[in-house]
Amino acid sequence: MIRILTHDQQNQLVSNWDLSKLASAASDNFWLDISAATEEEREEVKHLFPEFDRQNKLVQKQPNRPQLKLFKDGYSVSMRVISPNTLKTHELYLYVSEQKLITFHRKNLKAINDVWHECRSDPQFQPEHIPEEILRRLMSRLIDQYIMAVNDLEDQIDELDLNAKNEPIHKLNRKVFQLRSQLLGFRRVIAPLMDVIHRIIGSAMIKTSRDQELFLRDINENLSRLTHMIESNLEITSDIRDSYLSLTTYRMNRIMQTLTVITTIFMPLTFIVGIYGMNFAYMPELDLQYGYFIVLGVMAVIALIMFYWFRKKGWFDK
Template sequence: MIRILAVSDGNLQDKLSLYELFKQEPKDWYWVDISAPSEKEEAEIAQFLPASHNPSKKEPQVNRRPQLKFFGDSYRLTLIVISPNTLKAHELHLYISGNTLISRHHDNLKAINDVWHECRPIGKTPDPENIHNILHRLFDRLLEQYFMVANQLEDQIDLLDDNLKGESIRKLDNRVFRIRHQLLGFRRSISPLQDIIQRMIASPLIETAEQETLYLREFSENLARIVHIIEANLEITSDIRDSYLSLTSYRMNSIMQTLTVITVIFMPLTFIAGVYGMNFKYMPELKWHYGYYIVLILMMGIAISMYFWFRRKGWFRD
């Protein structure tokens, strides 16, 4: 799907095709949004948009890392959008050049849709004065989603710590490792974006007004806050994981201790049963009238004595 917003002399147009867009007079600004285009739309895109303006569909769809590439006085920004509901990562490519903004994404993105509807109020003059204002609105939406994802992962960690459902250690371990995997992927999507924003501020190829520079610095500070939250949550999951491993090790040692006690108690009993199970001819005890009962009492006495001895040593204490 290809949709276009174009503003000329304060008038908004949202029903243009690519052919009509480039045929008319220069616009105040225009935004072309490309979402999962068909083959026919791909041909139209290749005809009207340069390769630098438009990431090819043959490129990897998900690099999972933000990128910044310069093309003369324009640049292309690749962002990782994370859905707060599914925690899935989606790539968003943005091409910015003067009064031009071209966005391309494979999946339907809520942040794009929200900003798109904000920029086309019915019967009113569009609020954004230029492409950079639209870009700032998009950054704000992405930042909101990043904070929502961070809070959601933090809530999952709180549930792990409380263990309200009384799940087994194995299930809890699996949940801890899954959350850590999500946190690491989240950090991999956020951390490089801080460096990219700093490059955008310092690069002589991108003209930034003082107000825009202040906005980008504030955006970078918010990203740093999210990264700090991610790092703190990673430490918490590491502590929870270590606690679970220690508890598992303690339980394993307790089980091995119990099995050892049972084995040690039965060792002399097995020895006695083995001796009197040989049935040699010259074994006087075999002809005793009360020999069977005496041996049973002896074996029981040994077992009880060893039990109380181990208990006195503290082997049965929690």
């Protein structure tokens, strides 16, 4: 799907143009959004905008880290975007110049759709603000989504800690490892993106206005704050994980200790039973009238002595 946001000859914002009309109109300022495009649509875009073709090799791949490429008339950025609902990562590619913004993504992204509908319905939005204003709104929307998602993970961590007594340890451990995996996924997205923002701010080839530079620095501060939040939550989940593992080990040791005590008490009893279970012809105790009860009494006394001895050693203390 290809969407175009631009202005007509009356300087009115329009969003129902196709590529052919955009090429014939030769509009200066526009936003071209490409989502899950067919091969024909991509070829048409490459033909109309050769600068997009120069990053086509980048688009064909799936980079693990955000990348910044500089050109004479603009720059391209490849980044990974986290879906706020599923926390899955998706690729987003931007080509930015003074008068146009091209976005390419294979999946439907909430941030892109929100900014698209926001610009269309905003009466204060001016066409000449493309692409700077759209890029600003897009980055702000992404940061807001990231903050909301990290706050949601924090709430899950707090809830996990509060419900620790009501759930089995193995379920708690599984939830902790899942939360840590999601936090690590955030860190893999945000930390490299900070490096890209640093490069955009410090690059002499990228022309940015004073307001835009201040905005990028503000975005960088928000990313830094997000990084600190993620690191703090990782430490908390690490402490919770270690506590659960220690508690699991303690419970396992208590179970093994109880089984050891029971086994140890029954060892001499089993020994006595084994002796009198041998089939020898002459065993004097077998002829005693009360031999059976005497042996049972001896076994009970041994068991009680060992029980009190283990209790004195503190093996039955909770």
